[in-house]
Amino acid sequence: MKRLKQTFRAAALAVMAGFITAAGASAAEPRKVIIDDDGSGIMQWMLLQSPDVEVLGIAALSGDVWRDEAVSQALRAVEMAGRPDVPVLRGAVWPLLNSEKLTDRWESLYGKLVWKGAWMKKWVEPTDQSAPPYHAPDVVPDLPWGNPHLEPSDEPAAVFMIRMVHKYPGKITIMATGPMTDLALAQRLDPEFASLAKELVYMGGSLNPQQMRDSPGAAQFAREFSNSPRREFNIRFDPEAASIVFRSPWKKITMIPADPSTATELTRSLIDRWSAAAPAFAPMLKKHEPGFPLWDEIAAAVWLDPSVVTKKEQLYIDVNTQFSAGYGDTLSWRPGYQPDLDEREEAVIRSIDVAKLEAMIGRLLARPVPARHAPQP
DSSP states (O other): OHHHHHHHHHHHHHHHHHHHHHHHHHHHSOEEEEEEESSOSHHHHHHHTOTTEEEEEEEEOSSSSOHHHHHHHHHHHHHHTTOTTSOEEEOOSSOSSOOHHHHHHHHHHHOOOSOOGGGOOOOSSOOSSOOOOOOOTTOOOOOTTOOOSSOOOSSBHHHHHHHHHHHSTTTEEEEEOSOSHHHHHHHHHOTTHHHHSSEEEEEOOOSOOOOOOOSHHHHHHHHHHHHOTTOOHHHHHSHHHHHHHHTSOOSOEEEEOSGGGGGOOOOHHHHHHHHHHOTTTHHHHTTSOTTOOOHHHHHHHHHHOGGGEEEEEEEEEEEOOSSSTTTTOEEEEOTTOSOOSSOEEEEEEEEEOHHHHHHHHHHHHTSOOOGGGOOOO
């Protein structure tokens, strides 16, 4: 009997040890993320350099630049991070309905837009920042920090994201920091897409940003909101896609609107400091134009370390898709006031700790680039 009790006790201890080991393994499991963006740089590196994050892939679509140029940037970004193992996927070239001609028509009726991304020919007013060179969708300009040697995946971005959420149900964060076209296509292709993801974190939309810095660049980007506080480029580029995404059955949505970005700025001193601490990324960092807010970097930081948030609230969010003066504007309601047309409640980030954000970026960029994936010279 004594021997039998000892056997049972040993078995029980073994089972308990197994549970503890499994729990420990689960706790150590990397956080899985797919990046969907219209350009590449600091935000992607923050996630690629995070030791507890597994970037499953980077999807590139049109927005700030055309899709193929964004793909080229993403390929070079993963090379510089020493991560050629991370696939780069081709996303959408065109918005669902919006177009350059429709945007020109809108401007003739309702006034000039500050930023038009791939459709941008010139700034409306004199600025310190140069406008991106205007070109056709199939033209890929040489990158100032060197062209990539890698090739993108043949799998379409929307198909890749669908495949991944089925492979890792409930475990993948979608980090969207460009227009929402890829996500809308994925949701329409597979109605289970949003529900199988862990969460959506996105940079886009605008509520009521205020000027927080006095430099010319920061003042310019804040000035656009003084008369149009609900207009933001990522959503305005493809409003219909954004509305589809915001009505999809995500388990959790975190919105980083333009509001906290007006307190941030990519200054020359930050560029110099980060370049000195992170030589692997210095070629691209040194080519960054100063004066732009840290839009996408805020989204990555909020996901990596929520303590960077100093103010947030819960709101229901949608987009105005009527071709009117408010086309592409952000719509928001406090709980109970929403129309109840499948809008989703979102955690909306209103302000952040800027010093903590800047320190986080510097710390992550300074981490060693993986030796086994050293970038090509």
